[in-house]
Amino acid sequence: MLSPMLAWHVLSLAMAIVVLGCTVAFFLRTRKARAHPGPVLVCLILSSCLNMMFRACTHLVTPDAPSFVGIDFHHETESNSTLVLYWGTLYFASATTFWYLMLAMDLISSLSNPFLPFQSNSLIHHTLAWPLAGVWCLLYDVAVYQQPKAVPEIHLRMVTHLPLYGSLVYIMFALHAAGAKSRQLTTTIHATTRRMSKLIVPYLVVFGASGIAHLGIYVADVSNGKPLVYSSYVDQLVGIVSTTVLFVLFYFDSGGCRRRGLPPQDAQQPTILSPLDDIDEAGPHTQPLPQDPPFPRMQSTANFNVDIAAELRKMVMDLTRMGIVSVAARDASDHPTSANRVPEDFATVERKRITFWGGTAATVADALVFEDVAPSVFQSLRQLAGIDQSSYLHAFNAEENLREVCSEGKSGNIFYFTANRQFMVKSVPKEEFDTLRAILPQYYKYLVQNESSYLCRYFGCHSITLPVGTRRMYFVVMQNLFIHGPPQQRYDLKGNTDRRQAIPTAQVEGKMHAAIMREPIDKLMMDIDFTRIHQCILLADADATTVKLQLKNDIQFLAEHRIMDYSILVGVRYTANACFHRVDMAVPSKDGMTMYDIGVIDMLQRYNWRWTLQRWFLGGFLCKDMGDVSAVPPAQYGNRLIRFVRQSMFNQARRESRSSLFTNSTQRSGLTVSEDHPGGSTPATDIWFVSNLSDEMIDIHDCVLLQETS
Known part of the structure; x- marks a missing residue:
């Protein structure tokens, strides 16, 4: 028969596994759960569950340890497996704290400036949660772990929770200041921020309550003069309860039951x-x-x-x-x-x-x-x-x-x-x-x-x-660019192939057939799609020469001003009647049955240290061809795109590779078929095409x- 303490740790481990599995299931199956701040909450629950699992395993491996912090105090005598579990517990405990902080920062940012989207700055600070947990573990290792018995065992628990209390202090002061700014307006703005607060604050209340509970355990230990026998288990219970409450809140908010929020009649007061x-x-x-x-x-x-x-x-x-x-x-x-x-x-x-x-x-x-x-x-x-x-x-x-x-x-x-x-x-x-x-x-x-x-x-x-x-x-x-009508096809071209594919390989044949039959393709396509479908821009010789020369001059102008990451946007519009004259920036095809809207877009990015860092990361860590990534210096970026314009974009010789099965259709639409199979796959962001919205x-x-x- 299992001892009560052993059964407790097994129960804790089982609870963590169940909560983690249910959370992931809700996240994958429920669209609402995947909307922001759903991913933040999933990372929060994930960290909390992994903390519970590592801690339970730590106690199962070392059943004789008087407490969790006691493993640190006597780590010289512990096995390597125990120390790995110990550091895993410490890492995910601090990661849980920092994910609470990320959630709070979302709300603080929105309250401080609700005119910006809720997740407008989330990509930057959310990437810091996991690294910050690692930094804290490194600091703890240098300041505490490598200094045997420098901190009395009775105070070790509070030291491990320092990120928690530091975050709580910051959140309280920042929310107070942000709330004061929010109350400057008594219009729909303040009511909207209040509704957002009602969604996020319950999670932060759980965070604060767990901090108070941990503080109570510490005070009890200090009053006793040494760690109590059951302090470790009460501390573990606090983690189990807080994780369970997080899951319940997430379940309700992800559509498991009716969502929390203000009733419609309380939503807003009109503003004139x-x-x-x-x-x-x-x-x-x-x-x-x-x-x-x-x-x-x-x-x-x-x-x-x-x-x-x-x-x-x-x-x-x-x-x-x-x-x-x-x-x-x-x-x-x-x-x-x-x-x-x-x-x-x-x-x-x-x-x-x-x-x-x-x-x-x-x-x-x-x-x-x-x-x-x-x-x-x-x-x-x-x-x-x-x-x-x-x-x-x-x-x-x-x-x-x-x-x-x-x-x-x-x-x-x-x-x-x-x-x-x-x-x-x-x-x-x-x-x-x-x-x-x-x-x-x-x-x-x-x-x-x-x-x-x-x-x-x-x-x-x-x-x-x-x-x-x-x-x-x-x-x-x-x-x-597409003021004259919706294009049947759109291409965003940068002249490279790294992460420049929007059409999955399995769908290429169908898209090729749709293009040959002059049918619309809704998705914005990129360089690899251009190569596979061979949407060669077939212009009259004079027009092709003029367009290539002008694009070359435009690209050189941008390169001279250290601008990069721009692209050539091409819209393909099929016409019912032949047209042989230019209309604004639209150029007619050789047979007059297709109009090409051409423009250089996204031309306000200057090459800086961030692009340099991205380039070296892609080349050094991901082993990508550093000459093929988008993050290259402006001169190299421009020369590569000019080479693409000269050699590929208007290359009529590609017509020779098309299949005879589609000869008639190809001659009409200006399409060719190729055997090329470049690699890469990344979905594109479409912000320019609005006709079908x-x-x-x-x-x-x-x-x-x-x-x-x-």
């Missing part, structure tokens, strides 16, 4: 933002704004992926839209239209103060400022592209809804298209915003001299402060005051 005057340097000037209905009530979130920024993004985009309209509506005399620009034009930053308030309190955010960078320069760029002031203003008319797409990518950026799909408003990191400002004089000069350039057309560069927090959001206005148009109802500031 009042129209005010636009004051410029010449004096007051009233700009009429549409009499929009009140800001709509926010619907309660019914799934696990609580989007703290859903309604707030609407407000931010309307503030940005109103700012764009305000600066674009200025008299043409304020911004001379001459192509000759002086250096001061590129350095000009016009600021407008934005004031808005909720309908329930006199909370006024006077610090909001909309900034317009180099307005006269971008006005000239719009005129250079044939966009007059009236059409630009109409695209951003308040009566025309903006369409949000891919609103929460990994970067947390926001993407909006105007209703006529002519322009795209995209939030960008400050680094890319600064890059555009830095190259703007050369970019402007280049476009004036190369009106047929395929470089992405930027028509505005703006930033806006936010009602809470201290951050700014940065936006650029760009031309939509089914997102509902977003209604935004705000009115704002835009005033010039010094």
Whole structure:
């Protein structure tokens, strides 16, 4: 018969295995559980369960050890297997603490600045949880483990929990400060952050309760003068209970039962933002704004992926839209239209103060400022592209809804298209915003001299402060490449093959057949797909020469300014009637039955130490060809892409390799079939194709005051 203590450790081990298995099952089977913060919670429960398992195994291997910390105190006499289990326990105990910290940081970030998506910065700090646990174990090894009996056994338990109490202190102060910032607004913003808090705080309460319980055990040991007989088991029980409670909360939130949250009637109070005057340097000037209905009530979130920024993004985009309209509506005399620009034009930053308030309190955010960078320069760029002031203003008319797409990518950026799909408003990191400002004089000069350039057309560069927090959001206005209609195929080409495949090998044959039959392929394809499907761009000789030369010049321009990681976006549109003339950036095929939309996109990344580190990591640790990865210096990146344009992109000789079975279809569509089988597989991020999106148009109802500031 098992002894009671042995049975206890077996039960603890079994509980950990069951909880871990159920958690993984819910995560894999339930879509809500995979939405953020589900992955964080899974990592949290995973760490906690592994901590329980290692600890139970430690006690099973050393049944005579008086306590867990006693193994450290007498580690000179312990076996290697026992010490491995001991260090595994310590590592996963600290990892559990740091995953609690990651969850808290998500909430703190959102409360500090709820205008940003909930997971906008998660990729950075979440990657630190496991390494931080390793760093703590290393510090513990140097400061405690390698100093035999330097810390009395009675205090060892508290030393092992130092990350826990340090995290708790930080979380309490940070949440208090973040909550104070959140309460600055009594509109839908504060109600939204409260609902997010109701989702996350219960997990943090479990964290705090376990910390209090561990502290109580320590106080009892100190009062006794030595570790109590049952201290280790009570400490173990605290871990079991907290892990079980975590699992129960996760089960409810992942759809096992009805989700916690506010009832719909308590969700939000409506907010009305009042129209005010636009004051410029010449004096007051009233700009009429549409009499929009009140800001709509926010619907309660019914799934696990609580989007703290859903309604707030609407407000931010309307503030940005109103700012764009305000600066674009200025008299043409304020911004001379001459192509000759002086250096001061590129350095000009016009600021407008934005004031808005909720309908329930006199909370006024006077610090909001909309900034317009180099307005006269971008006005000239719009005129250079044939966009007059009236059409630009109409695209951003308040009566025309903006369409949000891919609103929460990994970067947390926001993407909006105007209703006529002519322009795209995209939030960008400050680094890319600064890059555009830095190259703007050369970019402007280049476009004036190369009106047929395929470089992405930027028509505005703006930033806006936010009602809470201290951050700014940065936006650029760009031309939509696919304004003339949805392409049947899209290719994102960088000239290399590492991780440049979107179509799984098993689906290649079907996609080839679809392309030959001129059927649409929804997925954005990349270089390997281009090679396998052989979507050769067949142009008339004169057109091919012109396009290749212009692309070469564009790429050289970017390389000269240390820009890399850009790509050539190609849209393939089949036409019912033959067309042999260019339409904007669209080039007709040789037979006139296909139009190719071509543009260079994502051209604001400069080569820096992070790209160097990524390159050496891919080459040194993953044994990849360092000349084939995307993270290469700008000159090498540009030369590689130019070589691809010259040798592959317009290579009509590939037609000789096509199958005779599809000869007639191939001649019509410009497709060829190849036996090439390059490797690599990575899904692509599609943010440019919006024609088939089914997102509902977003209604935004705000009115704002835009005033010039010094």
